[in-house]
Amino acid sequence: MKKIVALVLAALMLTVMFAGCGDNTNTDDTNTDEKVITIGIYEPASGSNGAGGKQETLGIKYAHSVCPTVEIGGETYTVKLEAADNQSSNDKAPTAAAELISKGAKVVLGSYGSGVSIAASDTFKNAGVPVIGVTCTNPQVTEGNDHYFRICFLDPFQGTVLANYAYELGYRTAYTLAENGNDYDEGLAYYFTQAFTALGGTVENANFPENTSDFNSYITNAETAGADVIFAPTSINYAQLIVEQAAAKGADIALMASDTWDSNQVLAAAAGKDIDIQVTTFYQEGGNAEFDEGFKAWLNSDAQNITDNGGNDMIAAVSAMGYDAYFVALEAIKAAGSTDSAAIMEAIWDVNYTGVTGPITFEGDVNGDAVRTTAYIKKANTETVAWDFVKEQGVN
Amino acid sequence: MNLTIDHILAGISAGGQYALIAIGYTMVYGILRLINFAHGDVFMASGLIIVYLTTAMPLQYAIPVVVIATVLLGFLIERAAYKPLRQAPRMSVMISAIGVSYLIQNLALYITGGLPQTYPSIPWVSDSVEIFGAITKRVTVITPILTLILVVLLVVLIRYTKIGMAMRAVSKDFETSQLMGIKINKVISTTFIIGSFLACIGSLLYFTSYQSVTPTSGAMPGLKAFVAAVFGGIGSIPGAVVGAFVIGICENIIKSSTDFSIFSDAFTFALLIIVLCVKPTGLFGEKTTDKV
Numbered sequence: 276m277k278k279i280v281a282l283v284l285a286a287l288m289l290t291v292m293f294a295g296c297g298d299n300t301n302t303d304d305t306n307t308d309e310k311v312i313t314i315g316i317y318e319p320a321s322g323s324n325g326a327g328g329k330q331e332t333l334g335i336k337y338a339h340s341v342c343p344t345v346e347i348g349g350e351t352y353t354v355k356l357e358a359a360d361n362q363s364s365n366d367k368a369p370t371a372a373a374e375l376i377s378k379g380a381k382v383v384l385g386s387y388g389s390g391v392s393i394a395a396s397d398t399f400k401n402a403g404v405p406v407i408g409v410t411c412t413n414p415q416v417t418e419g420n421d422h423y424f425r426i427c428f429l430d431p432f433q434g435t436v437l438a439n440y441a442y443e444l445g446y447r448t449a450y451t452l453a454e455n456g457n458d459y460d461e462g463l464a465y466y467f468t469q470a471f472t473a474l475g476g477t478v479e480n481a482n483f484p485e486n487t488s489d490f491n492s493y494i495t496n497a498e499t500a501g502a503d504v505i506f507a508p509t510s511i512n513y514a515q516l517i518v519e520q521a522a523a524k525g526a527d528i529a530l531m532a533s534d535t536w537d538s539n540q541v542l543a544a545a546a547g548k549d550i551d552i553q554v555t556t557f558y559q560e561g562g563n564a565e566f567d568e569g570f571k572a573w574l575n576s577d578a579q580n581i582t583d584n585g586g587n588d589m590i591a592a593v594s595a596m597g598y599d600a601y602f603v604a605l606e607a608i609k610a611a612g613s614t615d616s617a618a619i620m621e622a623i624w625d626v627n628y629t630g631v632t633g634p635i636t637f638e639g640d641v642n643g644d645a646v647r648t649t650a651y652i653k654k655a656n657t658e659t660v661a662w663d664f665v666k667e668q669g670v671n
Numbered sequence: 672m673n674l675t676i677d678h679i680l681a682g683i684s685a686g687g688q689y690a691l692i693a694i695g696y697t698m699v700y701g702i703l704r705l706i707n708f709a710h711g712d713v714f715m716a717s718g719l720i721i722v723y724l725t726t727a728m729p730l731q732y733a734i735p736v737v738v739i740a741t742v743l744l745g746f747l748i749e750r751a752a753y754k755p756l757r758q759a760p761r762m763s764v765m766i767s768a769i770g771v772s773y774l775i776q777n778l779a780l781y782i783t784g785g786l787p788q789t790y791p792s793i794p795w796v797s798d799s800v801e802i803f804g805a806i807t808k809r810v811t812v813i814t815p816i817l818t819l820i821l822v823v824l825l826v827v828l829i830r831y832t833k834i835g836m837a838m839r840a841v842s843k844d845f846e847t848s849q850l851m852g853i854k855i856n857k858v859i860s861t862t863f864i865i866g867s868f869l870a871c872i873g874s875l876l877y878f879t880s881y882q883s884v885t886p887t888s889g890a891m892p893g894l895k896a897f898v899a900a901v902f903g904g905i906g907s908i909p910g911a912v913v914g915a916f917v918i919g920i921c922e923n924i925i926k927s928s929t930d931f932s933i934f935s936d937a938f939t940f941a942l943l944i945i946v947l948c949v950k951p952t953g954l955f956g957e958k959t960t961d962k963v
Contacts, residue, residue: 321785321886329786360785455933481929484936486891488881489685491807492926495677500929512787515883523799524677525806543789544882582784 310352312345312614314604315359315380317372317395317406318387322363323510326540327593328387329583331409332358334597335384337573345605348612354605361391363510368394376402381616382607384600387593388510389413389430389459396423405607405620409600410534410557410593413462417642424623424643426600426635428650430459433533433555434466436650436668440553441504441531442474450497450528452490452507452517455482463508463533487513490520497528508533515544522548529553537653539589542662545655552655558595559651559664563631570594589661592632592651599630677805678927679920680812684880686919687814691873692896693903693911694825695866701842701906702862704761708768709748711893712775713867717741717874718790718884719779725791733791738871745867746860754856779886790882797879810879815916817876821869822912829908834861842906891936898943904956913954918942 316335319328336356344351357378361371368386372395375383383399383406386392392411399406400422408416408425412433417423441449449471453460461482468478479500481493490513497505505528507517514536521530522545529551537556545552560567567590574580574588581588603626608614611622623643628635635645649669653662692714699707720740724733752771756764793810800809829835837858840848849855877892878884896911899918903910918939926932946953 319785321780323885325785326787329784362785479929482933484933486887488883488888488891489681489923491681492678492923493932495675495681495805496927496929496932499675512883512885515787515789516881519882520880523797523806523808525799540787540789583786585786 310347310350311355312347312352312381312608313355313357313379314339314601315357315375315378315383315385315404317359317361317375317383317385317391319363319391320358320360323512324363324388324391324535326511326538326585327410327535327591328360328363328385330538330585330591331385331387331593331597333574333580333583334570334591334594334599335409335601337570337594338598338601340573341569342602342605345608347608347614352614361386361388361395363388363391365390365394368392369398371395372398376404380404381614382407382604382619384409384597384604386411389416389462390457392416392423393458396420399423402616403620404616405623407600407604407623409596411459412534413458415458415462417644419642421643422620424637424645426603426630426632426645427534427557427596428647429644430462430533431466432647432670433650434463435470435670436555436652437463437506437531437533438467438470438474438476439670440555440652440668441471441506442476444504444529446503446529447476448500448502448504449476449478450500450502450505451478451480452493452497452505452509453480453482454487454509454513455484457485457510459535460508460510464506467506467508483513488516490517491524494521494524494526494528498526502528504529504531506531508535510535511538511540514538514541518544518548518550518552522550525549534592537592537662539585539587539591542589542655542660543585545657546660548657550655550657553665554653554655554662555650555668556592556653557651558590558592558632559653560590560662561664562595566595566598566631570598595631599628599632599635602630603628603635674924674927675805676803677807678923680802680805680807682920682923683916684811684814684919685923686916687818688873688877688880688915689892689896689899689919690818690912690915691821691869691876692892693899693915694822694908695870696897696900697903697905697908697911698838698862698866700900702838702859703753703764705753705764705768706897707866708765708893709752709771709775710866710870711889711896712772712779713741713745713748713889714870714874714877714893715779715884715886715889716744716775717867717871718878718888719783719788721875721878722788722790722884730791730793734793734875737875738868741871741874742864742867745863745870749860749863754859776886776889783884783886785886788884790878790884792882793875793879808880810876814876814880817872818912821872822908825865825869825908828865834858838862895939898939901943902946902953904953907953907955910953910955 359371359374361368368391389411412430451464453464536554606626607623611618649667652665721737899914900911903914922935925935
């Protein structure tokens with residue numbers, strides 16, 4: 276009996292493997308009348324990063340609605356978007372990546388969340404498909420890869436910016452709160468700690484297990500440690516809970532966080548409460564009036580867009596980044612003059628594009644990271660329920 | 672270790688929430704010998720229902736409606752997924768329960784679109800108060816008190832009413848009680864109704880403390896409540912309540928130490944393994960007598 280089960284399982288696995296191969300070779304756009312090039316959207320639409328992933332996808336979709344075609348070698352190609360949900364889960368990431376490849380994606384955008392980007396990197400690499408990371412800030416995403424690019428700043432930069440800023444505000448003791456096993460959270464907490472202790476501050480680090488909803492004890496621990504600030508580079512799900520519980524406890528501690536917290540969902544949780552939240556981010560609403568206006572009009576044109584954006588038409592920085600990522604991909608396709616993934620991969624290195632979030636060029640030596648030297652710092656205004664722009668900050 | 676009154680309060684409150692869910696597990700097990708895996712998801716569904724109800728009606732109407740809706744959901748799950756399998760081996764019912772659990776989770780994923788939903792704040796209950804110098808929400812204090820009141824009521828119901836007597840009879844011997852004229856389906860439905868009602872109250876208290884509902888928010892509390900039920904001796908209501916408070920408090924004591932806080936969940940499940948190895952019947956569990 277056991278033998279039979281084992282045989283059946285083995286046979287199933289083999290079938291799945293071959294099914295994957297078959298899909299790869301069969302997709303070819305050239306045999307249809309209309310010229311089409313497929314761009315993959317590799318973003319979470321569910322799980323702990325679902326909210327952010329959806330906002331990023333909205334930016335990409337808006338960019339597509341603005342510019343749905345691309346000139347390749349004198350011919351007009353229609354751009355087709357294909358999305359796959361990586362469910363914010365490192366286990367599901369390779370499957371979602373394989374799905375995009377089998378749908379014929381020539382270049383892929385994403386993901387929100389570094390963990391899933393790292394997890395799927397090899398799948399894209401083996402298929403020879405270039406990926407442009409939109410807001411995955413962990414250095415490991417692009418490290419040693421020539422197929423993974425990114426248009427945002429990196430965590431060593433972001434962590435240092437936040438540490439400098441926290442020190443500037445007069446905070447001397449910090450408490451970091453990161454989800455255990457989450458590359459993004461732990462990476463940022465590490466870089467923040469490095470920079471903050473180098474400045475002369477003290478830091479206490481804490482990790483919480485996945486699916487935690489009770490942060491009371493952590494906030495109490497921060498208080499007893501005498502922390503001035505809790506640095507919590509977590510996903511939005513946890514952010515809502517942390518903000519809520521810190522406010523309910525009346526904790527006299529400021530909250531600081533990274534780009535993930537730049538979300539209207541976090542603002543909604545903080546609305547009307549006595550709490551100090553500051554975040555670093557990629558884009559400040561009002562940075563490009565034309566984009567802001569167009570994007571809001573597009574969001575309001577469809578009720579589903581508003582739902583995906585978290586219930587209102589506030590512009591998330593990740594949407595602006597998604598918008599830019601799409602145009603970077605188009606620039607690369609144009610420069611490559613071909614629908615071939617390998618040619619596009621070569622072309623991305625030399626892209627020089629000025630987007631709504633600022634100029635984007637790639638370092639071009641080892642890793643495909645964009646050159647970014649400033650981050651925007653925002654503060655939550657709990658009365659108007661909006662982000663107030665504080666300043667632009669670099670690493671000096 | 673920086674143990675403060677905050678940690679103990681948080682622990683008691685968590686214990687109360689686990690207790691209300693654990694009772695649902697333990698009662699169903701006592702009567703059907705079934706581990707109802709869908710129970711944690713009924714708890715989550717109850718949270719989601721109120722999120723959507725409050726967009727349509729004021730909170731004072733939404734709360735009674737959500738209680739009725741959750742009870743109905745529990746009742747329907749039993750009728751649709753467990754009753755047809757009454758004569759089937761116990762394993763089939765258990766697999767059916769796992770199926771229902773995934774069905775509810777994925778339905779919730781479909782409806783919410785994977786976005787966390789913000790739970791409405793209930794006035795007065797979610798206000799902050801100061802207790803022994805620790806500031807917390809009023810719900811933290813209400814939870815253990817309400818839990819104990821409900822448990823006492825439930826014990827009275829089981830000891831002194833006709834339906835309670837029928838429930839005890841069914842849990843002793845399924846077939847014989849049927850022969851004695853007990854309407855078995857009515858008893859089982861009542862069990863599910865009580866279980867779902869308590870899960871709904873638990874969900875009101877839990878999500879008032881942690882105001883975010885996702886399709887998987889039922890999984891962790893459900894699992895911990897299950898461990899609490901096993902720890903106290905599955906089938907025993909006082910056992911489930913004691914187990915839940917022990918787990919809730921221990922967890923928060925562990926969380927008070929920065930070095931060990933990461934092991935708070937691991938502790939719960941290590942406890943499950945130890946109990947199953949050392950005392951499989953739990954603290955208050957009935958002794959199993961092998962009949963020849």
